Amino acid sequence: MKLALIFVIGVGMFVAMQRAAAQGSMTVQTSVQAGSAFSIQTSGSGEATLYVIGLGQVLKRSVQLGNPVYFEAGSLCDAGHYLVVLEQSSTVETKPLDVMAVSAPGRLSFLAKPSRLPVSVHEGITGAAYVFDSYGNLIVSPMSVSFQLSNSAGSVQKSDVTTHAGAAWIEMDSTGHQGIDQFVAQAGGISSTRVIRQVPGDPCALKMSAQQTGPKLELKTEPVVDCSGNPALDGTIVTFTETYDGGQSTADVPLKHGIAEVAMPAHHGATITVASGVVLGNQIREQ
Amino acid sequence: MKRGALLAFVLIAATVAFIVIGTVWPISTAVAFAGGERLLESSSTPEAAARNLGQEIRLKDWGKAYSSLANRSKFTEQEFVEDVTGYYPSLRTYSSLDHFEIRPLHASDSDADVEFTLDWSTVVGTLPDTRTVHVVRNGDHWEVDWPMQKKPVLPPQVIPVEYLRWDVINRGPGDDWGVQDVDGPNVRIDDMHPVQRAEGVVVLGELLNEDVLPAYVSVTATLHRKDQSAIGTESAFDRISHLLLPKQVTPFLIQFPNASLSEVSSIRMEPFSTLVSASADPVIEIDNEQLNPAPDAALTGQLINQSGQVVNVAHVLGTLYDKSGNLVWVVDQYVDRALLPQTPVSFKIPIPEDLAKKVSSQRTVVATYSFGGFL
Numbered sequence: 001m002k003l004a005l006i007f008v009i010g011v012g013m014f015v016a017m018q019r020a021a022a023q024g025s026m027t028v029q030t031s032v033q034a035g036s037a038f039s040i041q042t043s044g045s046g047e048a049t050l051y052v053i054g055l056g057q058v059l060k061r062s063v064q065l066g067n068p069v070y071f072e073a074g075s076l077c078d079a080g081h082y083l084v085v086l087e088q089s090s091t092v093e094t095k096p097l098d099v100m101a102v103s104a105p106g107r108l109s110f111l112a113k114p115s116r117l118p119v120s121v122h123e124g125i126t127g128a129a130y131v132f133d134s135y136g137n138l139i140v141s142p143m144s145v146s147f148q149l150s151n152s153a154g155s156v157q158k159s160d161v162t163t164h165a166g167a168a169w170i171e172m173d174s175t176g177h178q179g180i181d182q183f184v185a186q187a188g189g190i191s192s193t194r195v196i197r198q199v200p201g202d203p204c205a206l207k208m209s210a211q212q213t214g215p216k217l218e219l220k221t222e223p224v225v226d227c228s229g230n231p232a233l234d235g236t237i238v239t240f241t242e243t244y245d246g247g248q249s250t251a252d253v254p255l256k257h258g259i260a261e262v263a264m265p266a267h268h269g270a271t272i273t274v275a276s277g278v279v280l281g282n283q284i285r286e287q
Numbered sequence: 288m289k290r291g292a293l294l295a296f297v298l299i300a301a302t303v304a305f306i307v308i309g310t311v312w313p314i315s316t317a318v319a320f321a322g323g324e325r326l327l328e329s330s331s332t333p334e335a336a337a338r339n340l341g342q343e344i345r346l347k348d349w350g351k352a353y354s355s356l357a358n359r360s361k362f363t364e365q366e367f368v369e370d371v372t373g374y375y376p377s378l379r380t381y382s383s384l385d386h387f388e389i390r391p392l393h394a395s396d397s398d399a400d401v402e403f404t405l406d407w408s409t410v411v412g413t414l415p416d417t418r419t420v421h422v423v424r425n426g427d428h429w430e431v432d433w434p435m436q437k438k439p440v441l442p443p444q445v446i447p448v449e450y451l452r453w454d455v456i457n458r459g460p461g462d463d464w465g466v467q468d469v470d471g472p473n474v475r476i477d478d479m480h481p482v483q484r485a486e487g488v489v490v491l492g493e494l495l496n497e498d499v500l501p502a503y504v505s506v507t508a509t510l511h512r513k514d515q516s517a518i519g520t521e522s523a524f525d526r527i528s529h530l531l532l533p534k535q536v537t538p539f540l541i542q543f544p545n546a547s548l549s550e551v552s553s554i555r556m557e558p559f560s561t562l563v564s565a566s567a568d569p570v571i572e573i574d575n576e577q578l579n580p581a582p583d584a585a586l587t588g589q590l591i592n593q594s595g596q597v598v599n600v601a602h603v604l605g606t607l608y609d610k611s612g613n614l615v616w617v618v619d620q621y622v623d624r625a626l627l628p629q630t631p632v633s634f635k636i637p638i639p640e641d642l643a644k645k646v647s648s649q650r651t652v653v654a655t656y657s658f659g660g661f662l
Contacts, residue, residue, distance in 0.1 A: 107463075109463055109464060113470075114470045115468070115469050115470045116469070116470055116498075116499075116500075192463075194466075199498075199499045200499070202497075202534075203534075233499045233533065234451055234567075235451050235453070235499070235500075235501070235532055235533050235567045236499065236532075236533040236534050237532045237533060237534045237535040238534075246577060247575050247576060247577050248575075248576040248577070248649075249572065249573060249574045249575065249576060250572070250573045250576065250650070250651060251570060251571070251572040251573065251593070252532075252535060252570070252571075252652065252653075253570050254451060254532055254567035254568075254570070256449050256451060256567070257449075262570065262572065262593065263593075264572060264574075265574060276534045277495060277497060277534035277536070278477070278495065
């Protein structure tokens with residue numbers, strides 16, 4: 001009787017072990033680096049199908065249970081959360097797999113605003129850098145990004161910022177000198193450059209002179225500059241207004257080589273004013 | 288079936304009857320446009336002579352119009368045509384005479400003066416051309432002594448022009464998303480003032496290009512009620528100078544027909560600006576600007592093209608202010624003649640009579656367009 005019982009238990013254990021061996025299972029790493037080769041170890045015997053499912057990508061492999069499944073480099077490039085599925089005829093086993101961005105930066109997206117601003121504006125320039133790996137995955141682990149704003153006059157503003165959730169940003173002042181500034185963001189040997197144009201501010205101390213030539217009055221400004229001494233850009237409109245008995249003459253004249261000049265009719269006792277935008281200049285009374 | 292056939296018969300019969308009536312007894316206008324002369328009358332009075340000339344100009348029958356003139360020996364038919372339609376391409380060149388009016392000024396047995404107003408239909412609306420015409424008696428009929436405006440002749444010369452232009456490199460399709468485009472020009476609404484008029488609400492204002500680049504600009508306004516629902520949205524259309532050079536100011540006027548200011552709780556202004564290729568020339572001087580009081584209140588002046596390029600279309604915009612410098616109204620007018628270098632061209636823009644008393648000062652700007660040809 002005892003022998004019979006031992007025999008039955010033994011047969012039961014053998015069948016259970018056989019079944020377990022036939023079902024198979026897999027061992028999956030919790031995370032792999034994007035673009036790297038990796039393998040998934042299976043156990044058991046028989047055939048099965050292995051799926052690696054992610055957003056926008058599915059890998060499918062036929063598997064001989066008991067052998068590892070190899071995935072060559074570049075198989076999974078997009079960082080994110082994946083699901084590994086081992087499917088046999090009667091059972092399905094699932095395990096998670098996280099694909100992580102490569103820690104070395106491969107690309108930098110750099111947003112710099114504005115593309116153009118007046119000189120001497122406090123925190124007028126903003127830069128935001130997003131660090132990506134070589135597969136275009138945002139690197140969310142903290143990383144140092146170096147920002148540098150330099151102009152042709154030799155002025156350099158530099159600052160290091162640590163990324164937060166993949167992004168680093170900064171505000172910088174425009175300098176007192178007009179010109180083309182290079183705004184560079186750098187992280188791990190990768191850099192990106194943007195061009196910021198610093199332009200003169202409103203004209204300062206606008207001044208003109210008048211000279212009568214026959215029936216005409218030659219009006220001419222002194223070189224027009226802003227309050228930092230930067231010459232106003234050519235094309236800036238300067239308005240000359242001549243007011244006389246019951247009448248008025250005006251001319252909108254663009255700056256050329258930094259000065260505006262025009263010939264207007266000479267009227268005895270006329271008052272002439274000059275302005276550019278909202279800035280008023282001097283006044284001349286014709287004798 | 289029988290009713291349908293009867294209706295068809297009646298329609299055909301009526302059509303035939305109208306064709307016969309129109310052919311046998313046509314109206315005078317139809318005859319004139321068909322090449323007949325029924326519209327013309329005997330030039331037995333000064334007004335009739337002027338009226339006949341107006342009809343011939345309207346029909347572009349230049350040969351007959353020229354041969355009816357008393358002073359035709361002083362100029363050629365071609366010169367007469369160019370005097371009426373313009374020596375250089377302009378709004379007038381592409382217009383037709385919509386209608387004309389004649390107002391007797393003075394008359395004697397041998398001569399008379401009439402005010403001859405020709406209303407030209409152009410792409411920007413009707414533009415009047417008023418001339419005082421002398422009419423002389425020649426036997427049993429009257430002939431118009433056409434007030435010829437001689438073609439301006441400029442002495443041969445070289446006018447040096449330093450061209451200034453702006454080029455823009457925009458972002459390309461293959462650029463990284465982080466590559467910023469070139470920012471649009473910074474413009475600012477300096478003044479905005481809603482006014483109730485008989486025709487509706489009018490929003491007036493001034494716009495400044497505070498950037499260092501030329502800007503194509505326009506302004507849109509939306510009127511809101513107290514519950515923030517929109518009454519309507521309108522733009523300045525052509526009551527604005529669309530091209531602004533750096534630091535240049537333009538007035539704008541936006542009309543909301545049939546709207547009432549009492550309904551309006553708030554106004555949302557949306558200035559629009561974009562970079563545009565532009566040239567800093569030509570420079571137009573506005574000379575002899577005058578505010579003429581009522582009656583016949585008007586802003587008058589002369590445009591003088593200081594560059595060497597012919598300006599084909601000029602649009603004059605006048606901003607009118609009261610004694611305190613507040614914006615009162617915006618007036619505008621197209622000049623239907625080309626602006627030749629150094630050649631004054633007059634303009635006269637009517638000011639609404641009820642506003643004329645309030646106006647104390649003004650600021651005039653000119654928007655120009657050239658077809659690209661040089662003199």
